[in-house]
Amino acid sequence: MTVRRVPVVLMRGGARRAAFFHAHDLPNAPRARDAVLVRAMGGSDAAGERIDGLGPGQDGVARMVVVSRSQRPGCDIDFMCGTLAAGAATIDWGGPCGALAAAVGPFAIAERLFAGAEGPTRVRLQHVPDGTRIDAYVPVSAGEVSEQGTFVEDGVPFASAEVRLEWIEPSDAPFPTGRPRDVLELPDGLAIESTLVAVDEPMAFVRADALGLSGRESAADIDRNRRLLERVEALRLQAAVRMGLADSAQAALRVRAPMPALCWIARPAAYRGTAGAEVAAESVDLLARCVIGGRLQVAPGGAGSLALAVAAAVPGTVVAEVARTLPGVPTRIGHPSGSRAAGAEVSSRIGADGRPRWRVERCLLSHGARRLLTGEVHVPEGG
Amino acid sequence: MTVRRVPVVLMRGGARRAAFFHAHDLPNAPRARDAVLVRAMGGSDAAGERIDGLGPGQDGVARMVVVSRSQRPGCDIDFMCGTLAAGAATIDWGGPCGALAAAVGPFAIAERLFAGAEGPTRVRLQHVPDGTRIDAYVPVSAGEVSEQGTFVEDGVPFASAEVRLEWIEPSDAPFPTGRPRDVLELPDGLAIESTLVAVDEPMAFVRADALGLSGRESAADIDRNRRLLERVEALRLQAAVRMGLADSAQAALRVRAPMPALCWIARPAAYRGTAGAEVAAESVDLLARCVIGGRLQVAPGGAGSLALAVAAAVPGTVVAEVARTLPGVPTRIGHPSGSRAAGAEVSSRIGADGRPRWRVERCLLSHGARRLLTGEVHVPEGG
Numbered sequence: 001m002t003v004r005r006v007p008v009v010l011m012r013g014g015a016r017r018a019a020f021f022h023a024h025d026l027p028n029a030p031r032a033r034d035a036v037l038v039r040a041m042g043g044s045d046a047a048g049e050r051i052d053g054l055g056p057g058q059d060g061v062a063r064m065v066v067v068s069r070s071q072r073p074g075c076d077i078d079f080m081c082g083t084l085a086a087g088a089a090t091i092d093w094g095g096p097c098g099a100l101a102a103a104v105g106p107f108a109i110a111e112r113l114f115a116g117a118e119g120p121t122r123v124r125l126q127h128v129p130d131g132t133r134i135d136a137y138v139p140v141s142a143g144e145v146s147e148q149g150t151f152v153e154d155g156v157p158f159a160s161a162e163v164r165l166e167w168i169e170p171s172d173a174p175f176p177t178g179r180p181r182d183v184l185e186l187p188d189g190l191a192i193e194s195t196l197v198a199v200d201e202p203m204a205f206v207r208a209d210a211l212g213l214s215g216r217e218s219a220a221d222i223d224r225n226r227r228l229l230e231r232v233e234a235l236r237l238q239a240a241v242r243m244g245l246a247d248s249a250q251a252a253l254r255v256r257a258p259m260p261a262l263c264w265i266a267r268p269a270a271y272r273g274t275a276g277a278e279v280a281a282e283s284v285d286l287l288a289r290c291v292i293g294g295r296l297q298v299a300p301g302g303a304g305s306l307a308l309a310v311a312a313a314v315p316g317t318v319v320a321e322v323a324r325t326l327p328g329v330p331t332r333i334g335h336p337s338g339s340r341a342a343g344a345e346v347s348s349r350i351g352a353d354g355r356p357r358w359r360v361e362r363c364l365l366s367h368g369a370r371r372l373l374t375g376e377v378h379v380p381e382g383g
Numbered sequence: 384m385t386v387r388r389v390p391v392v393l394m395r396g397g398a399r400r401a402a403f404f405h406a407h408d409l410p411n412a413p414r415a416r417d418a419v420l421v422r423a424m425g426g427s428d429a430a431g432e433r434i435d436g437l438g439p440g441q442d443g444v445a446r447m448v449v450v451s452r453s454q455r456p457g458c459d460i461d462f463m464c465g466t467l468a469a470g471a472a473t474i475d476w477g478g479p480c481g482a483l484a485a486a487v488g489p490f491a492i493a494e495r496l497f498a499g500a501e502g503p504t505r506v507r508l509q510h511v512p513d514g515t516r517i518d519a520y521v522p523v524s525a526g527e528v529s530e531q532g533t534f535v536e537d538g539v540p541f542a543s544a545e546v547r548l549e550w551i552e553p554s555d556a557p558f559p560t561g562r563p564r565d566v567l568e569l570p571d572g573l574a575i576e577s578t579l580v581a582v583d584e585p586m587a588f589v590r591a592d593a594l595g596l597s598g599r600e601s602a603a604d605i606d607r608n609r610r611l612l613e614r615v616e617a618l619r620l621q622a623a624v625r626m627g628l629a630d631s632a633q634a635a636l637r638v639r640a641p642m643p644a645l646c647w648i649a650r651p652a653a654y655r656g657t658a659g660a661e662v663a664a665e666s667v668d669l670l671a672r673c674v675i676g677g678r679l680q681v682a683p684g685g686a687g688s689l690a691l692a693v694a695a696a697v698p699g700t701v702v703a704e705v706a707r708t709l710p711g712v713p714t715r716i717g718h719p720s721g722s723r724a725a726g727a728e729v730s731s732r733i734g735a736d737g738r739p740r741w742r743v744e745r746c747l748l749s750h751g752a753r754r755l756l757t758g759e760v761h762v763p764e765g766g
Contacts, residue, residue: 015434043541055441372435373759
C-alpha cells in the first residue's frame, strides 16, 4: 500500500474554511476523484469524526473546492464546491458555495492558474455544476495576492483584504410570483404586504411595522417571543406555497431546510449590535432581522443579502419602500451583529401582458479570503 | 504586515489529531512562541470558531505538539503537547498528551530529527513539562516510517502500523493510599472492596459482582439505571477523598474534572460490542466498564488502561483477583466497544513498616500514528 501526496491549500473564504485542490492533481473520473477526496478528509466514517484525515469543521461538515483553468469562452477559472456531511459517505457537489467562492480567485492567482495584474485583478469564474458566472476582483500587489487589509465581516475576528464578487446575470426571474409585492395573511386575518425573492435562496420580506416591530430587535428580544415566532412561521409557510416551494403549508412544514427565511425590514435607525458596539443610523441604508428555523440570525447570509439588494433596487417592493439605497451603490444592511453591504443592478422590460419583467443583471458582495496552509495531504491508496 | 510561513505536519496519534511543529521553527521565548501558535490556529477567538486559522477539532479543542532534539542524557527527542480550548486565549501545556505521544517518534524520524533503523526503531522521548520518559518503538522500513499495517484501535476506522509506547518508571507510588486494596462503603452500609490507582490519572476499581453487575454491560444498560449511577457516584466521591483528591465528598463534587473514574471489572466472558461484533471470552483477559461524569465510557482511555494493567500486575488488588494476566504479557481489556491491550511491569520492596512498597517500572500501550498533511501554515505577523 502506498501513500499518494496531493497538493492542497487550506483557505478561508468569508467565515468558511475549505481544502482547495487543483483538478489536475486528482483523478479525472468523478468516482475515483471523490474516492481520493473522501479518504483525504478521513474516509466515509459513520461516526463522523474523520480522525484519520483532515476532518470536518466544527459544524461536522468537511468542505472541498476543486479548481482548474476554464475552457468556457469568456471564463478564466472553473470551480466546484463539495461538502461531506457528518456520517455521509459521498460528496455533495450540488449545494451553493457561499463565501468560499471568494477564495477561488486568490487561489487561482497564488497557484499560477491565472496571472495577477497590479491592483484589483478580475478573475472570471464559472461555478461548474450550474454554470453560474462570477467575476472576482482580487487585490494584487507585485504579482502576488494581497491578503492583508481593513475589510471586516461577521464571524471573522481579523481584518483582511476585500475580494469583491460580482454575479453576472444571476437571475431572470427574481420574483417567483411574477410580482414585486404579494399580500400574505396572519392567522388573525390581518393582511401583510410582502416581497418574495429568489436569487440564490428563497427569501420573504415584510415591513417590521406591519408586525409591530422596529427592526432594531436582538436575538434576546425575539427568541422567547413565542407569539411573534408563531406569526412569523405562519407567514413563512404561506410564502413557501406562494413561491412554489411546497403545495401546501402542511407540505412546507415537512421540507427539511426551512425555506424561505423570513425577514422584517425597516428604515435606518441606531441600535446596539450583538458585540455591544453602537450601529449608527447613518452607517446603514436599511435594517433587517431574519428568522430561520425559529431563531433570529446574527446576520443575513450571502444569499439573503443579495436578495435584499435586489429587492431594494426594484421600485414597488416593501424593501425599496424603506431602504435608503442609491442607484449603483451597494445597500448597507444593518443586522443584529453589525452591517454588511450588498449590491444589485436590475433591468426590466414590459411583457406581453403589459406588466414589467424584472431581470437581475449583476449582484455584488464582498468577502475576505486567505491562504491558511499550503502543503500536501497524504492519502493512503486502496483504503 | 507580512505572513510568516511555519512548517507544520498534521498528524494522527491514536484517535487524536494535532499540528506538529519543530521547536526551531518557532520563537524561543514561550510568550512569542505561543503568540505564533495561537494565531496559526485562528487567534484567541472568543466565539471559538477560529475560522482564520487551522481551527479546532470537533470537540472544540485545537491541539499542538512541539518537538526538538533532546539535550537530556539518554533521551533522543523532547516534546510537549498544548491545547487551546474553545474560547481560551492561551495554550495549556500542562495536560497529558494521551495518544498523541505515539505520533512523536514517527514525526522525529520522518522529519530527520532522528535516524530510523530497519524494523522497530526505538526513539527515547522526554515529555518536557513533567520529565516523563517514554520509549517509542516506531516501525521503519528502508529508513522511512512504515505507516501502513494491521493495528486497529477504537475511534479509528482504518488499520495502521503499531507504535509501541513504553513508559519508563512512570510511578513509584501507584497506590495513593499505600495499599493495593481499600474498603469503600455504599450509602446502604454495604462494604465494597476496591483498588485505588494513580499512574497517570486517578482510577478506582471495584468488582462487578460486588455491585450485582456482570462486567458485560453496554451504555444502554447503564445510562438509565439511576440507582446504579447513584451508587457508583457515592463510591467515586469516597474514593476521591481516600486518594487525597478532595478533603470531603462535598469538595470532591466541586472538582471540575470528575476524578477518579470508577470502573467495575470482571472475569473474561463473551459479550456483544457496541458495533455489534461478538467479543469472545478467549480474546480478553479482563472485562472493564468505566463511568466518568455519570456515563459509561465506550472504552477506558490510555491512563485508565495503564492503571488497569498496573493493578492486574500487583497481587492482592481486586483487579488481579479476576484478570487472567500472565507475567510479562500485556493485559487484554474487554470494554464496551471492543478490546485493547496494556501492560505493566511492577516491582516491590519491603518498607520500614514491614509492608511492601510498589513501584511501576514500565507501562506499555500501543497506538497507530500517521502523517495526514505536510506543509506550511501561514501566520500573519502583528495580528
